[in-house]
Amino acid sequence: MSSEPFPVTELAKRLESCDDSEFIAILKCLRSPAYVNEQLLKSELGLLVTKTLALLRSSHEIAIWRGCQTAVVICTYNPLVLCAHAGQLLAAIYSKLEQKVDYYSSSTPQTKVLLQTLVFALSSLMNLMRGKPSLSREGLVPKLKAIIPTLITLAQYEPRLTLPTLKILLYKNTTTFRPFANKFRVVLVNLIISEYEHFDKKTKQLLSDNFAYLHLIKLQGSAAEDEAQAHHKSYQDDNWRIGIFSVLSQFKPILDICGEILDLEQDNELQKLINSLTFTNNTKGSEASDFLSGLKLDMNYPITLLEITRRLNLLVDLLSSFLSLPTPYPVRIPLGTCISISEALLSMTRNFLPLRRDVRGDAELSSVIRDLLPQIQFSGIKLLSSISQTYGKLCLSMLPSILGSLELFIPLQQKSSKIDLDRCASLKSEMIGLFNLVNSFLPHMGHHMQEVDFFTKLVEVALHLTKDASTVDLVFNQQATNTLNNRKNLKKKQKKDNSSGSLSDLYTHPEKFKLESSDRLLCEVNHFLRGIISTWKVPSSQQLRILKYTISTAVQFKQQQGFIPKSLLELLRTEVLYPGDERVSILPLAVSLLKESSDEVFDILCHPRLPLSVIHHVKPLPEYVEESFEDEEEEEEEEKKDLVEEDTVAAAVSESLSHSAQEQAITTSFKSKQVVIEELTAVEPTRTTDIQEEPENDIIFKKREREEETTAPEELKRSKIISEATVTVVKQPIVTESKKVQVPATEENGASSDDDSEFEIPNIHLSDDEDDEDDSEE
Numbered sequence: 001m002s003s004e005p006f007p008v009t010e011l012a013k014r015l016e017s018c019d020d021s022e023f024i025a026i027l028k029c030l031r032s033p034a035y036v037n038e039q040l041l042k043s044e045l046g047l048l049v050t051k052t053l054a055l056l057r058s059s060h061e062i063a064i065w066r067g068c069q070t071a072v073v074i075c076t077y078n079p080l081v082l083c084a085h086a087g088q089l090l091a092a093i094y095s096k097l098e099q100k101v102d103y104y105s106s107s108t109p110q111t112k113v114l115l116q117t118l119v120f121a122l123s124s125l126m127n128l129m130r131g132k133p134s135l136s137r138e139g140l141v142p143k144l145k146a147i148i149p150t151l152i153t154l155a156q157y158e159p160r161l162t163l164p165t166l167k168i169l170l171y172k173n174t175t176t177f178r179p180f181a182n183k184f185r186v187v188l189v190n191l192i193i194s195e196y197e198h199f200d201k202k203t204k205q206l207l208s209d210n211f212a213y214l215h216l217i218k219l220q221g222s223a224a225e226d227e228a229q230a231h232h233k234s235y236q237d238d239n240w241r242i243g244i245f246s247v248l249s250q251f252k253p254i255l256d257i258c259g260e261i262l263d264l265e266q267d268n269e270l271q272k273l274i275n276s277l278t279f280t281n282n283t284k285g286s287e288a289s290d291f292l293s294g295l296k297l298d299m300n301y302p303i304t305l306l307e308i309t310r311r312l313n314l315l316v317d318l319l320s321s322f323l324s325l326p327t328p329y330p331v332r333i334p335l336g337t338c339i340s341i342s343e344a345l346l347s348m349t350r351n352f353l354p355l356r357r358d359v360r361g362d363a364e365l366s367s368v369i370r371d372l373l374p375q376i377q378f379s380g381i382k383l384l385s386s387i388s389q390t391y392g393k394l395c396l397s398m399l400p401s402i403l404g405s406l407e408l409f410i411p412l413q414q415k416s417s418k419i420d421l422d423r424c425a426s427l428k429s430e431m432i433g434l435f436n437l438v439n440s441f442l443p444h445m446g447h448h449m450q451e452v453d454f455f456t457k458l459v460e461v462a463l464h465l466t467k468d469a470s471t472v473d474l475v476f477n478q479q480a481t482n483t484l485n486n487r488k489n490l491k492k493k494q495k496k497d498n499s500s501g502s503l504s505d506l507y508t509h510p511e512k513f514k515l516e517s518s519d520r521l522l523c524e525v526n527h528f529l530r531g532i533i534s535t536w537k538v539p540s541s542q543q544l545r546i547l548k549y550t551i552s553t554a555v556q557f558k559q560q561q562g563f564i565p566k567s568l569l570e571l572l573r574t575e576v577l578y579p580g581d582e583r584v585s586i587l588p589l590a591v592s593l594l595k596e597s598s599d600e601v602f603d604i605l606c607h608p609r610l611p612l613s614v615i616h617h618v619k620p621l622p623e624y625v626e627e628s629f630e631d632e633e634e635e636e637e638e639e640k641k642d643l644v645e646e647d648t649v650a651a652a653v654s655e656s657l658s659h660s661a662q663e664q665a666i667t668t669s670f671k672s673k674q675v676v677i678e679e680l681t682a683v684e685p686t687r688t689t690d691i692q693e694e695p696e697n698d699i700i701f702k703k704r705e706r707e708e709e710t711t712a713p714e715e716l717k718r719s720k721i722i723s724e725a726t727v728t729v730v731k732q733p734i735v736t737e738s739k740k741v742q743v744p745a746t747e748e749n750g751a752s753s754d755d756d757s758e759f760e761i762p763n764i765h766l767s768d769d770e771d772d773e774d775d776s777e778e
Helices: 008-017 020-030 044-056 061-077 079-102 109-129 133-155 159-172 174-198 201-216 238-248 251-258 268-275 302-324 335-346 363-407 421-426 428-444 452-465 473-490 504-508 519-535 540-560 566-577 587-593 600-606 623-655 662-683 697-716 768-777
Strands: 741-743 759-761
Touching: 008 020, 008 044, 008 061, 020 061, 044 061, 044 079, 061 079, 061 109, 079 109, 079 133, 109 133, 109 159, 133 159, 133 174, 159 174, 159 201, 174 201, 174 302, 201 238, 201 302, 238 302, 238 335, 251 268, 251 302, 251 335, 268 335, 302 335, 302 363, 335 363, 363 428, 363 452, 421 428, 421 452, 428 452, 428 519, 452 519, 452 540, 519 540, 519 566, 540 566, 540 587, 566 587, 566 600, 587 600
Parallel strands: none
Antiparallel strands: none
């Protein structure tokens, strides 16, 4: 079967007349690396480029659209076409874009789709050509002087479409962009002033990023440099730094306006902080913030106070772009000043600052101020979030003051230190931003932070926000207060109003009127609780509440959705690994919840085992060690046998004693005991008894002979002598021999005998000399 690719000439001929499905198949064929062949460049690939240019120059929108797609594909996957024909394709796309921009006012929805395709193709080809010296110098840079003005003009109508491309051109081709900087600044200023609040979040971010990147270029309208400062050394980031301070200088007027609402004289430290935010010397020669006009506020129209929030959001977005965007050279950032501004914004709260006495107390103004102050504080949280994401550990030295300022965002009840949980529920979206900021700080904080009260309050807020809010609670709460008024109105005859709907569902199915917590809130709260449990020892009451929340939420997700989210699973693991002071483990519950899915952590905790890489080597014991073990076992067995034989001999001796002559019985007993002792000594020389030694043998024998002569007649009357011998054996490693054997005697009639009738068996020491003497006597 042939492996040759489909001929390029056939594909080029089918570009104009093919349908949509066939056009997709042709683009897939053009991605093949088989066409990256220099022999095809002048013949077949040249024909393909010619057909593509014909499509781009067509007057039909569908043909232009196909030409743009084909140009992007062949330049992306075929470097030969990119190097040889990218300039021609880029010029054709630009010329068609310029025509469409000139007639934008009369454009149709199809024309707007084509504009998006043209801008996409133009941006893709410029990105492919950028960075390649010859291609960029000969094909890209000469055409940028015509492309940039067209994109700036289109940015007035389609900012989201063109601002990403202009942002890259500002950063990558700053020198080429310089002649058009003032024109672009005018377009940006008009968009920011007139329509900034109407754009979506992504477009707002693009506007602030492009405004910041304009400060890579020193604007021509800037004031002349002071001659007294001309001899000082200039830095590359001077213009960037001027832009930062021009935005920072706009915060102080807003804080002064807040001083007309709150009585800032109650906090001297806050007044000193606000007065220090003056940057007149650092903003000389800058027109960066001149476009921001003054705010028009009127206490008689409280709704105008919301302009403060809009201005703060704009300033925070602009400042965040200056702080977070990458630059071609190092820049100096006033990090301490930015944090001071965020702390001043977070201090605008009624927790500790009262309203000024000259502020009217009507309901409308009070309601606007109540909603305005948390939004001002949230601006400080957004600024801190941008700083934390960009600079991270550089904020650790100022972390205690930052946490103290964040604590002011938690609303408190009036004239009390308790948390206003209902107010926290109304600020749920802002609380998500607070948890996100705290989660960015937690990995760098360690275990020795002193701001424990702040985290205790945050845990309370987090557990409350995770509860599903009911929208009918207010109805039930007001029912009791309205009962009396309703009774008075019942006396009057009322007609049934059929125009209103039935309210029975509010009372029969109140569980259907609930607002569930969002997934983002649960993710941030779970992340926060996981960091708190693994870093600090939470109070026992909160620890149990966290465990209850985790188990109940996991069961709910398991029943309703069939799985447990990743953030909740990580929280379960953390609670098992860090049980707290109560030592309450939820391992069985967690394992039962995850029994259908294998979890490595819980599997190891339930079935602990050594890693497979650990190998234990058992070396054989030396021969002398094995022999010593065998000898010890044999000695233990012999000891047991000897003890059994000793008891048997003693019993036989006691039964064989004669009732006629005591002397003969005593002699027999001595001989039997002597035989037993000899046997024990021969078998186990290391055994000893725990009885003390007796006097010398010679003295005992002489005394016994005298006693036998005096008591011989009386002893003949005795009818029975019972002798018992007891030997206590204790095994010790190596000791000298010492033995004692007692033979107590009892009379036949049961009466106690005299001292003369007691016999003591001495401790006999056997040696080789004594054995010889015994043999000679016999």
